[in-house]
Amino acid sequence: MRTLLTGNYAVAEAVKLSRAKVIAAYPITPQTTIVEKLAEMVEKGELDAEFIRVESEHSALAAVYGAAAAGLRTFTATSSHGLLYLYEMVWWVANARLPLVMAVVTRTIGPPWNIHTDHTDLLTMRDSGWIISMAENVQEAFDLTIQGFRISEEAELPFVVGMDAFQLSHTAEVIDLPSQEDVDKWLPERKQSYKIEPNNPVTVGSIGPNEYTAKLRYDMAKTIESSKELIRKADESFGKTFGRSYGGLVESYELDDAEYVVVMAGAWCGDAKDAIDRLRAEGLPVGMLRLRYFRPFPREELEELEGRKVLVVDRAFSMGHMGILGMEVSSVINNVTNVIAGIGGVDVGVEDFEAMFRRFAKGELQRVEWWPKEVFS
């Protein structure tokens, strides 16, 4: 069914179609309308789930951690300061190896108060053991949410669906909404290694010898590495059932013969693709490798770019060093150029990308450059 939905409502529909059983959330702009919609669905009886109106984001992730421990499919969503406030639980859920899905509508961290997008909040989760995806458009945010439950439950690691504040969360697009029957067929019953249930005396999370902690982290590292295959398979199988596949961990756009390769992630990739089209029309061989996942990191796909000129456009910066993606990509490929743009939601449009890529091709960009210049002068 073709339907007009905002990114937030699309995610709510995906959670409903995935038959989540427990949902908890605390409002924060621009995430709020996801859980408002879910609360409405539960209250109207359209979704057979418990909605827990918690008093904070820390409690939101804690409550769904409890529900997941009891064996149920659960969901929460947050942004920015909400994510920072629940950050402790981010690690706890991952280390407990409990599958669940959380949407992070990416938003700048204050002060100053600012509700617009950049990717700094999402990337604070980088090292925790979550599988971290990033949508380009509303359809992909919807698709990633359904895929997230499957991938998370197969890997027994939590899954994050990232999407840009307002550019996706509050922008309506016409998307294809599959039927409940098709989603039921594609998304298997939840499975997990352990359940906390009465009269089953297991203790989870107690003090462990150091070697157990080290082994747990090692096992998680192995699993998240092997989740690359799960992600590729899920993308492929999703494509067969629903007619949409994206290419697994990355999407290639005009990449095959590209001499200049742009690496980036998120909603603005759409604008960058338009700029690539314009430059291609002039004969400039530019292409894009879009990161659909930050974790696991698409190392192999990036290794194939070695020898080409690579520009990483970052929406997050690691103070004292460089852009977070720039740093990540630099750990795989040599001589990466890194543009920091769109921080705090600063508008970056097709013309910006066109100018940026043109200057990149001419070799005019610094190794790390903040964009656009007039903001930083």
Place this chain on the structure above:
Amino acid sequence: MKISELPRESILLPGNPSCQGCPHGLGLRALGMALENIVLVIPAGCTTIISGIHPKASFNVPVLHVPFASAAAVASGLAAAYRQEGIDANVVVWMGDGGADIGFATLSGAAVRNEDIIVVVSDNEAYMNTGIQSSGTTFWKAKTTTSPGGKSEEKKDLATIMLMHRVPYVATASVGYLPDFIEKLRRASEIKGFRFIHLHSPCPPGWRFDSSRTVEIARLAVKSGAWVLWEYDGRFSISTPSKPYKNEERGAPLEEYIKAQGRFKGIKPEDIEEIRRKIEKQWRLLLSFEETFR
């Protein structure tokens, strides 16, 4: 039901790593005698240690360890899941006064939602597991490692604060009167919604008394009127062990309770008088509750 007819098998297995004379061990044994289908949620604290070191475990009921501030919220999620699945469970949060400090918003949130959980705060009146630091419920003038001269702030009255959340069940209890604690747990288990029990748990190393005297000190607290046992289940009442001490003729002099504890060493007589005045005020407050919530 008579206490003697309750199961004797403890949920806390022998050989657990609690301190000598640990009050939580007493409370946890009583918990297992009182309730069935227990699922324990334990935030950081002494009971984290008592629970044992992986791959061994000291509890023969399911236990989910959780971060400090999250306990009542995790329990809310478990309770929601069991409700969805039609599973009978007594979801019990077992926390210390530290968990109730750092997790107070969480505790309050769960109470406001009237979550179907039982919260027991086993209160040893300081952060004992990290080495005796002052907490919200530490007694005024008690010496801790962060209040070496005696605590200067007022003691937080957690149970009456929880009562004001208009939840269906709130009680205080003491490890010195376990039959009373067991009866309260059983009464709580008959009620749906948020149930809260504030269990007074004197700590031998933290309060500096000999580990053989835990029960004796706990009883001195009740007999001197410094800890009052009460119950609210729609009606507020002073509990049987505390009833004889309603009037100012307490069963034990306050000095005896104070002087039995190293944490009050060197306390001035005028401070003891001030404590006596605070205790009188507390009794007046509780007796007014008895009038109000009949």
